[in-house]
Amino acid sequence: MLNKKNLVLIAIGILLLVIGFICLATGPADNPISLSVAPIILTIAYVVIIPLGILFSGKDENK
Numbered sequence: 001m002l003n004k005k006n007l008v009l010i011a012i013g014i015l016l017l018v019i020g021f022i023c024l025a026t027g028p029a030d031n032p033i034s035l036s037v038a039p040i041i042l043t044i045a046y047v048v049i050i051p052l053g054i055l056f057s058g059k060d061e062n063k
Contacts, residue, residue, distance in 0.1 A: 002054075009053030016045035 002010075020041035023033050 006053050006056055009056060010050060013045045013049035013053055016041055016049060020045060 020038050023038035023041060026034055029035075
């Protein structure tokens with residue numbers, strides 16, 4: 001079951017996705033932000049933050 005920490009991590013991942021796609025869409029094709037920063041942000045969001053939000057399990061308080 002997803003708890004509050006999971007939902008916060010997934011929300012941060014979605015926010016990073018939006019920021020990454022906005023950076024990707026800015027300026028001409030040779031813009032350094034759209035060539036280097038945007039792919040890094042999108043990779044971090046897709047590969048690290050969102051899976052961490054899905055797979056993270058905190059301490060089980062019922063034990």
